[in-house]
Each structure stands twice: as structure tokens, then as C-alpha cells.
Amino acid sequence: MSKSWRIANLSVAEDEKVKGYLELPTIDEKLPAFLVNGSEEGPKVLVMGGIHGCEYTSIDAAQKIGASLLPSQLNGKMIVLPIANPASFYARSIYVHPKDQKNLNRMFPGKEDGTDAERLAYWLNESVFKEVDYMIDLHGGDMIEALVPFTIYHVTEDEKVLEASKEMASLFDIDYVIGSNGQVPGSTYGCAAEQGVPAIIAEAGQQGIMSEEHSLLLQKGVKNILIFLGLLEGEAEKSDSTFLSVFDWYRSDTKGLWYPAVRIGDAVAKGRVLGKLVNEFGDTVKEVVSHTEGTVLFLVSSLAINETDPLLAVGA
Template structure:
């Protein structure tokens, strides 16, 4: 039989691959999974897509990586979950789980007896994160988001985890690499890193559009990381990146209309006018100005804005 990798309800013998549904306790949906147990020993890696159900490019990229990996080529073990949040995917639900209206990527490490998103986060962490050595979480602009591709790693006190995560984040052909010191609590990569597991998020694609170009970009980045970790043979491709330590988020404090005055990729200066929030009669309620000098990496493109919704983010 050889070395058997058991992960949740799935098991795969050495030198084989399983394509099946992962079942998690107390989680209603089954998660499609590719599980590869390589022909030789090596690290265990998790590749996620679809934590946010409308980030279609990330889902396509993860699915294609999972379909392409062959056990004979792999030294180690890989599990790919291309649609990690099926309820959100099929409900076409922006940001949140449709049943509890909670953002899965703010819920980790979750709660065993919590609401739907909290339980899904809990069991992903317990059953998957804790069984692997590295986490690669693929994202993109949600249905109402435009963005410049970027990667993020978590700044943790564990210097080895921090440096490994930073190196992983640098292996995508993406210009901007962000070191995040916890501005986004409850995230996959932050939760994993705080448990000693190097982890990153890579963002490409946007606005509910499946971009073949950006999918290939994400796929190539994942494979580049697998080469760097010794799971795949090949040469590691290095590209020049701009490292960013400030990721300045702007949120709405009203329910109303959002009129941005900048585009993704624009360079902005401190004090620059970024856009305005208006009431339902079109009257300006609040003007948004930049607190920093930097690049607009992320921008909500929806006219409709709810209280506490993100508006944009500037990297510096």
C-alpha cells in the first residue's frame, strides 16, 4: 500500500491522486478536492481558491493547478480546494456566506459551534491547515472590486515563518508584495502564520470576470512556489517586486452612493481627493482624501455602498 495520506474523509496512497469531495463536520456543503500523494517524500501544501465565492479567476486557477498535477512529478503532497466556499459560489454572494452574512476570510480560526462561516473556517483550519506545511490562498477582485494584482504575507513574530512567507509571496510575477501586520483579522494567511505555517494570499483578476491571463499568472505562481519548495522539478523564476509595508484601507461610514475619483494603479499624494460619498439625492455627505502617498491597489466599483463597506486601499 505504501504511504497513505489521510485528510478529512479522503485518503490517497503514495504515487496516486484522488479527485473527490471533502466532507467537513457540521458543514452542509461538500468541497471539491484534488489530493495528490507524490511518488517521493516531501512537504505538504494546501492550495485554496474560492474562499470568496465570486472571485472566479482564483477558482479557475486553483482548479487548473489541481487538475494538472500528476503524482509522478510531485515530491511531497498537495491538496487543492478550488471552491472552498461553495455556498457563496452558487449564491453569487459578494464577500459573505449567504446564510450568516459573514465574511469567511475574517472568521479564522473559526468556532466549532458558530454560524455557517465560523464553522467552515474552524473545520478548514482543524482538518486542513493543521495537516500541511504551507498554505497558498488564491484570491482576486470580488464582483464589485477592481485591483492591481498583489500578494500578501503576514508579519508574525516567528521570523522563520515570516521570511518563508515573504519568499513565497515574491514568487508570483506580480509587482506588489505586501507585508501585512494584521490589518485584516481572521484571514487564512494570518491564522496559518500564527500557527507556524508559512502562508500567503495572491490576488489577481477582478469584478466577477474570469480572466484567462490572470488565471495563468496565478497558476504559474503556484507552480513556481512548488518548485521552490522542492515538490516539482524545475528552475525557480524570480521577478522584481515592489515591497509594501503600509496597506491603507478606507471604509464608508454611511449607507449611500460612492463616486471614486481615482483608478487602480494611480499614484496618489497625501491629502489628495480620492472620491466622495453621497446620499440618495446625490448630495455629497463626505469627501475621502488620502492619508498617505502611494498606489491605489484596490477599488470598489459599486455605486451602492453600505455602512462599513471598503471603498479603496492605498499601498505605500
């Protein structure tokens, strides 16, 4: 039989499930959490949603995964955090923590004495990431983002972690799997992977809309990974994903209005005009041109754009 398990203030006995609020030092908000301790020994897995508070489909998927898991089904231990950034969720704050205006998914491993997002990142890493063997971080299009579902893993020098992360990322019924070479510094999955924990991000759903279809896609993918890792019984299903090594991000260098000339899923050639930025009088300030040949995976749908805001990303 498996032994009891403690994460911060929460503990779960063998062959039991606990629902409660995770309390982290110096963090005002309490994080809803499911702890499930299986009837047999096995890996320890973290599933998260809500690192970005308005990515509702991923939050719904994580919540339903946590609610549905039973200790009798599980060979191992799981912690599920469906709303990992409650301040952003309840403030309906896109991208950033409402108190310091910093993107939590750029702050890891965080700072113990930092700003709100930096402290949350620090304590999530210290109290949760370092207590598990695998991490699955669920995301989706924020309120102003459209995207094609995709998964990302971190390309680390640790071959064992790299291969495990790549395999996990390929177990969703999703067309595109991206190997990221640190293009997104401070991310959950990059931080975990560099600490020896295989980790991925899975993205589905968009524009702040709760999509049942995409929630089910994420739920199915997570359960497929749990089967692959041996936590659940069954046979993991392989998918025919396209593996990408380039995730080419485009950001605005000015404040203005954004008019994309492409849609998500479009194939684009190098040199194609992807959209234009205009000023408040309608004068074109800049045309955004593709650096690569690939597929538009992510696209900001907001007319209003601030300096340094993302505009779109092309996978190649």
C-alpha cells in the same frame, strides 16, 4: 516512496491522485478537492480558491492546478480546494457566506459551535490547515472590486515563518508584495502563519470576470512556489516586486453612492481626494482623502455602498 495521506474523509495512496468531495463536520456543503501524493517524500502544500465565492479567476486557477498535477511530477503531497466556500459560490454572494452574512476570510480560526462561516473556518483550520506545511490562498477582485494584482504575507514574530512567507509571496510575476501587520484579522494566511505554517494570499482578476490571463498568472506563480519548495523539478524564477509595509484601507461610514476619483494603479499623494460619498439626492456627504502616499491597489466599483463597506485600499 511516500506514505498514504488522509485529510478528513479523503485519503490518497502513495504515488496516486484522488478527486473527491471533502466532508467536514457540521458543514452542509461538500468541498471539491484534489489530493495528490507524490512519488517521493517532500512538503505538504495546500492551494485554495473560492474562500470568496465570486472571485472566479482564482477559482479557475486553483481548479486547473489541481487537475494538471500528476503524482509522478511531485516530490511531496498536495491538497487543492478550488471552491472552499461552495455556499457563497453557488449563491453568487459577494464578500459573505449567504447563511450568516459573515466574511469567511475574517472568521479564522473560527468557532466549532459558531455560525455557518465560523464553523466552516473552524473545520478548514482543524482538518486542513493543521495538516500541511505551506498554504497558498488564491483570491481576486469580487464582483464589485477592481484591483492591481498583488500578494500578501503575514508579519509574524516567528522569523522562520515570516521569511518563508515573504519569499513565497515574491515568487509571483506581480508588481506588489505586502507585508500585513494584522490589518485583516481573521484571515486564512494570518491564522496559518500564527500556527507556524508559512502562508500567503495572491490576488489577481477582478469584478467577477473570469480572466484567462490572470488565471494563468496565478497558476504560474503557484507552480513557481512548488519549484522553490522542491515539490516540482526546475529552477524558480525571481520577480522584481515592490515590497510594501502599509495597506491603508478606507471604509464607508454611511449608506449612499460612491464616486471614486482615482483608478487602480494610480499614484496618490497624502491629502489627495480619492472619491466622494453622496446621498440619494446627489448631495456630497463626505470626501475621502488619502492618509498616505502610495498606489491604489484595490477599488470598489459599485455605485451602491452600505455602511462599513470597503471603498479602496492604498499600498505604501
